[in-house]
Amino acid sequence: MIGYLLRRLISVIPVLLGVSLVAFALVRLVPGDPVTVLLGPGYSPEEAAVLRERYALDRPLPVQYLAWLTRAVQGDLGHSFFTGEPVVKAIVDRLPVTLELAAIALAFALLVGVPLGIISAVRPGKWLDHLARFGGLVGISIPGFWFGAILILIFSLNLGLLPSGRFVHLTDDPVENVKRMLMPGLALGTAVAAVAMRTARSAMLDVIGQDYTRTARAKGVSERGIVFRHALRNALVPVVTVLGLQAGYLLGGSVVIEQVFSLPGVGRLALQAISGRDYALLQGTVLFAATAFVLINLAVDLLYARIDPRIRDARR
């Protein structure tokens, strides 16, 4: 297991380098002098000189990249020229909101999507199966942000059941916070739940068709025992992988959802960076999101090897 862990850790390095290269190139592609791009209009000559020094802006591009990467690895992603605060601090401050949103979405996927997929696979052709399959298709087809707007329309504006607008921090008033995060979490989680349902269903159907399931049945194991003891554990592997890949969707989708529900998260920070042409901040948020995505998938891979020992053995 330790060998597998090391190999997997090392394999992430080139991907992260690629990620950093894309994030670096992104800002360099903005037309104009990088000093103006990074500092915004109205900077002093001293500030410009400091920046040129820091990021080796007078040197060739590869040197600039290395200078930037060295700072980034040390947790220095520059300053937002709008607020002057360090980019890393801006991201860390907004992170809890995005994490909470993602957690609610993921919980929804796990509590609704996965069980529906299993039930659907165990009773194929029944009305619940048809309903779940149709729901799964609609779930991956509906634009999450539009679904969010519809939820506001129904539950806030018409029925007055759930509040929307003004954000309340979890630490200030937990009950009020959860009430306000429920709809955004649902809007973000619908697509993830749908994907989880579809994956769980097809994985269960696969496992149920396997020889060992037939053997278990022949031995007289009850249907319940087959589902819970034999099928579920094997079907979980693809579900976990797919949910890991959905982390990317959660990070990207939260940008739009946070905008619809006016939530002060990392996604909204990226949008503010874009509308304010705050490129250091934009670069930081993009780099952060991609790195988080890579690390989440690394974690999923390791988890995957934990659930299914064959994986770490097969890759030896």
Next chain:
Amino acid sequence: MNASSVRLRFNAFTFAAAVLTIYGLAALLGPWVTADPYRMHPDAALAAPSAQHWFGTDAFGRDLLSRVVCGARTSLLVAIVSVGLSLLAGGLLGLCAGYFGGRIDALLSRVNDGMLAFPDVLLALAIMAVLGASTTNVTLAIAIVYTPIFARITRGAVLQIKPMNYIEAARALGLGHCRIVLRHVLPNIVGPLVVQTTLSLAFAILAEAALSFLGLGVEPDAPSWGMMLNEGRDWMELAWWVSVFPGLAITLAVLSLNIVGDGLRDARVRAAR
């Protein structure tokens, strides 16, 4: 599989194909069959759905049905062109990587992995932030984001058929790389690419809608579904129809593409058995 589920799938597939045909016709003929989507009726701003305006009107009194129908042209064009571009670029890169292998493969695969590490909407957003909002730029941004997916799928498919006897035979006969790729490799990897194209079209429609909704997609005045949702946002409380109908148009289009994509994939799986 029992008979009833075959029938259900067949019906869903037919239904989805019919819906897509209607969308295609709307995109082609839209401006000729509906009222002018730009014509403003200031006296009828935010009018509720009625016999005269089936979907109601927006804040400028423009007929929403006409805008939804004409929006099909913008939204589908962005989706088709961007997916077409990523199919071409990704297909070519994947073919090279898979067919030649070695260093080319190693380099392309690394770059690909790096690109795939970015959440798609976020990467598209960042590209739009650099390029600026316009229909051409949003098409390009979506194309860039989906290129690595096509590259990966093409590469995988090529690797699967590369050890086959007929490729070996073609090589033994002394055929050139170009000819082997075009005549022997390409026709045998079309299947997975068709499925991915259908599903990517669905994603591209959603991506365009999200970007335009954020004001980083098509030009402000263009009737695209996402742009209409952006405009309808402020009127949610007063006029639900401004947001509801374009959203339904998106959902139905994406749903149909997903049903067709699922159907094609299942058919491939069945054929492979």
